[in-house]
Amino acid sequence: MKLSRRARITVRIIAFLGLAAIYLPLLLVLVNSLNADRSFGWPPRQLTLHWWTDAWASTGARAALWTSVRAGLGATALALVLGSLAAFAVHRHRFFGREAVSFAVVLPIALPGIVTGIALNSAFRTVLQPAGIGLGLFTVVVGHATFCIVVVFNNVTARLRRTSGSYEEAAMDLGATTFQVYRDITFPLLRSALAAGALLAFALSFDEIAVTTFTAGAGVQTLPVWIFANMARPNQAPVVNVVAAVLVLLSVVPIYLAQRLSSDTK
Amino acid sequence: MRSALKSLVAIGVLALATACSSTPAKTAPDGSFTPPKLTAQQSLGAGEGQVNLIAWAGYVENGSDDPKVDWVTPFQKQTGCQVNVKVAGTSDEMVNLMKSGQYDAVSASGDASLRLIASGDAAPVNTDLVPSYQDIFPSLKLQKWNSVNGVAYGIPHGYGANLLMYRTDKVSPAPTSWGAVFQPDSPYKSHITAYDSPIYIADAALYLAKTKPELGITNPYALDQRQFDAAVALLKQQRANVGEYWSDYLKEVSAFKSGDSVLGTTWQVIANTAQGEQIPVKAVLPDEGATGWSDTWMLYSKAAHPNCAYKWMDWITSAKTNAQVAEYFGEAPANQKACDNTSDKNFCAEYHAGDAAYYQKIAFWTTPIPQCVDGRRNVKCVPYADWVQAWTAIKG
Amino acid sequence: MTTDSAGRRLAGALHRRPRLRLGLLLAAPLTWLLVAYLGSLAVLFLSAFWTTDPFTSDVVRSWTTDNFRTLLSAPVYRTVALRSLGVAAAVTVIDAVVALPIACYTALVAKPSRRPLLVVALLTPLWASYLVKAYAWRIILANGGPLDWALGPLGLHSPGYGLTAVILVLAYLWLPYMILPIHAGLEQLPANLLDASADLGARTWRTVRSVVLPMVLPSVAAGSVFTFSLSLGDYLAVQIVGGRSQLIGNLIYANVTLNLPLAAALGTVPVVAILLYLLAVRRSGALRSL
Numbered sequence: 001m002k003l004s005r006r007a008r009i010t011v012r013i014i015a016f017l018g019l020a021a022i023y024l025p026l027l028l029v030l031v032n033s034l035n036a037d038r039s040f041g042w043p044p045r046q047l048t049l050h051w052w053t054d055a056w057a058s059t060g061a062r063a064a065l066w067t068s069v070r071a072g073l074g075a076t077a078l079a080l081v082l083g084s085l086a087a088f089a090v091h092r093h094r095f096f097g098r099e100a101v102s103f104a105v106v107l108p109i110a111l112p113g114i115v116t117g118i119a120l121n122s123a124f125r126t127v128l129q130p131a132g133i134g135l136g137l138f139t140v141v142v143g144h145a146t147f148c149i150v151v152v153f154n155n156v157t158a159r160l161r162r163t164s165g166s167y168e169e170a171a172m173d174l175g176a177t178t179f180q181v182y183r184d185i186t187f188p189l190l191r192s193a194l195a196a197g198a199l200l201a202f203a204l205s206f207d208e209i210a211v212t213t214f215t216a217g218a219g220v221q222t223l224p225v226w227i228f229a230n231m232a233r234p235n236q237a238p239v240v241n242v243v244a245a246v247l248v249l250l251s252v253v254p255i256y257l258a259q260r261l262s263s264d265t266k
Numbered sequence: 267m268r269s270a271l272k273s274l275v276a277i278g279v280l281a282l283a284t285a286c287s288s289t290p291a292k293t294a295p296d297g298s299f300t301p302p303k304l305t306a307q308q309s310l311g312a313g314e315g316q317v318n319l320i321a322w323a324g325y326v327e328n329g330s331d332d333p334k335v336d337w338v339t340p341f342q343k344q345t346g347c348q349v350n351v352k353v354a355g356t357s358d359e360m361v362n363l364m365k366s367g368q369y370d371a372v373s374a375s376g377d378a379s380l381r382l383i384a385s386g387d388a389a390p391v392n393t394d395l396v397p398s399y400q401d402i403f404p405s406l407k408l409q410k411w412n413s414v415n416g417v418a419y420g421i422p423h424g425y426g427a428n429l430l431m432y433r434t435d436k437v438s439p440a441p442t443s444w445g446a447v448f449q450p451d452s453p454y455k456s457h458i459t460a461y462d463s464p465i466y467i468a469d470a471a472l473y474l475a476k477t478k479p480e481l482g483i484t485n486p487y488a489l490d491q492r493q494f495d496a497a498v499a500l501l502k503q504q505r506a507n508v509g510e511y512w513s514d515y516l517k518e519v520s521a522f523k524s525g526d527s528v529l530g531t532t533w534q535v536i537a538n539t540a541q542g543e544q545i546p547v548k549a550v551l552p553d554e555g556a557t558g559w560s561d562t563w564m565l566y567s568k569a570a571h572p573n574c575a576y577k578w579m580d581w582i583t584s585a586k587t588n589a590q591v592a593e594y595f596g597e598a599p600a601n602q603k604a605c606d607n608t609s610d611k612n613f614c615a616e617y618h619a620g621d622a623a624y625y626q627k628i629a630f631w632t633t634p635i636p637q638c639v640d641g642r643r644n645v646k647c648v649p650y651a652d653w654v655q656a657w658t659a660i661k662g
Numbered sequence: 663m664t665t666d667s668a669g670r671r672l673a674g675a676l677h678r679r680p681r682l683r684l685g686l687l688l689a690a691p692l693t694w695l696l697v698a699y700l701g702s703l704a705v706l707f708l709s710a711f712w713t714t715d716p717f718t719s720d721v722v723r724s725w726t727t728d729n730f731r732t733l734l735s736a737p738v739y740r741t742v743a744l745r746s747l748g749v750a751a752a753v754t755v756i757d758a759v760v761a762l763p764i765a766c767y768t769a770l771v772a773k774p775s776r777r778p779l780l781v782v783a784l785l786t787p788l789w790a791s792y793l794v795k796a797y798a799w800r801i802i803l804a805n806g807g808p809l810d811w812a813l814g815p816l817g818l819h820s821p822g823y824g825l826t827a828v829i830l831v832l833a834y835l836w837l838p839y840m841i842l843p844i845h846a847g848l849e850q851l852p853a854n855l856l857d858a859s860a861d862l863g864a865r866t867w868r869t870v871r872s873v874v875l876p877m878v879l880p881s882v883a884a885g886s887v888f889t890f891s892l893s894l895g896d897y898l899a900v901q902i903v904g905g906r907s908q909l910i911g912n913l914i915y916a917n918v919t920l921n922l923p924l925a926a927a928l929g930t931v932p933v934v935a936i937l938l939y940l941l942a943v944r945r946s947g948a949l950r951s952l
Contacts, residue, residue, distance in 0.1 A: 111703075120699075209792065209898070228898075229355075517902070
């Protein structure tokens, strides 16, 4: 874009300041994971690696991380299926209430998590409980999938809008069945959109706390719930900072890979 | 269309299911309170292989946070009962979780216990089946917050007081009265802190009981409308001077560290933590006395694993375990023999365990109910649900 | 072979009957959203017309509009509702203003080879737990904390804990949700459109105002759906940095256990506000860019 030199420099400076503002608090998290002080006094009086060894030994944090990964994967898988089904329906068909479907998909993410959480909680308790299904990891997955559908839906519809249906028609003309067309043509075209949607869905599920609080059963502790329970305790709070620092560092890998994947195929 | 129809039917079923479950609770028209008729278990059977608990953070530790802090693993080994725990942040959350029907036992504070008893969610406990019960301090047995009409509804776990903490370098003269936090023209405006819970209204009532005898408050949990309004008015006036309301350890310790808070309610364990961080603070029991909590392990009336729950109640209140948990959490143990088992020999003295004179001054959290818990029969008291509404109004 | 031919028959049948195909496609997602989600919401809001037993807090199913009357008559609920709307609006405006130049840089000004890396840089902070970031801000804003350090030489102070802090922290937490849609929107701007504008002699600011902004508006609206609704439902950040203030989310949370009907009635406030907001921005095509 032909921006004037001055405009470009201004934008650059603002962007730099913005990015710095985004990262400084994260840097503080890293510093506090080394702060010997349990209540994060500022400035740190003394640095220590003690919390890192504690975090390494914390099976609670590891178990919570694993629970979160399972919940995230489950929710993402469900969201992928439901989101793409809805996207195909809305993109390929004209029907009464089509706009309403697009709207209904958006609602779960737009409405406050606490409202969604309470609503699902009372529904689960009145409908599932008598059937012998208590709150557990399953209900967390259901809750998370509900608000993850939209990111898959939007990514897939956006991609469908940009790709023409001519490849599919050609394949149909050559005698391929609906399923073959999907496997050989539609799916490869959608792959990166699905990957981007899946990544966002997983991220949304991974840091969710309000819906989780109201849908998790006994002994089901996702990472944010673990953090919530431990953040308030002086002997645990520094360990939480270690966990957060590790998450930020680790998250770069999948995000970078997904980003490469989606920009390669664009 | 077909799927739309299907979903309509399903919504109907859902609404119907919601409309038909659970029966309303029994409270007589005059507000007096008879708990639902439930009988305690007569004998202990074999363990069910697991037990689901609701507890305060730090009450049920299995070494997953700190390998050295673990009293769940030995219990599991000994009884074969696998322990699942859900940590609750507030008493209200505990009540709600208990109502979900998934849990066997809860470490309820006094502001939750009567509600659980009244709704029929908590069962009477046969203390003969809990050997540790013999060693519990007698002053904790069959109290207003853990029994009804002489029937025990749980096993006492531990207790503590809501003290007054201040920064010794910023607050002078040293406060000896709750007046310091309720004074309208406080020199510490915007640096006063208070506990963020409706039950804090009782702290104001306790202060008024001493300073405004004409109100006739004898128990801060039994407030008629006039007394209640006076306490609420005092707290609304206090709000102008409050910097923040605290609800967790870290929040309070960090606020006292930075000086954002210099004066306000605290727990002994927070004061100890703060002192451990070289923060110049002191916690005192003011002249008016204080409110406090006394936690009780209570049993769910339709518990799926009652035998394991009984075994747990015995284990957590036994001398050795009770000492461990009391030291880790920072409260006075309920078991008098626990004092011989603490790693810090001064622990029980520091927390005034068994110090009858000290705890005489503490008004332990009790659920406010329409039937005044101070025994008055000619008036109705303000129930806890109204305390919650008032608390949101106080915070504004 | 038999399964193959069966599959072929099924595929043919589906191809000939688009209605059936549509039905099959929609059955699962619609059942999920309508029954599991909207059904639960409907029951919750139905319970707003119920009441509770004053002592046990069990829900009593007798029809009453008392909860809504309380909601409208008690000044505290009105104050808190308006305050929450104000906070959500302020967070949205701040995020839009900050996100636009940043997205401009990542999507238009930065070297194309560097852009994927910048997107990674924007996505990464989303993985640090929301709670951990909020507590980090608690330290930043503390008396004598890092912000006081940084502002000290300028003679300024940290705003301390309170409503300003809540707005600041929420704006920080939700900023990436605003930048990402705008970045995606700007990326799709046809480059020749900008060139054409420049060729026609438009100055930079003019190009931005009359070409970029109108085209990026749906993306801003999409981002605002996130920032607005996430702020309106928040009840944790305000507990951490809000000092003595409370938002509508706190009132809902405070009543969930003891008075579910009142909590449900309180819940209608953000839900109605967000529904109105969604309907307002729907025309701009924002919902497709979420």
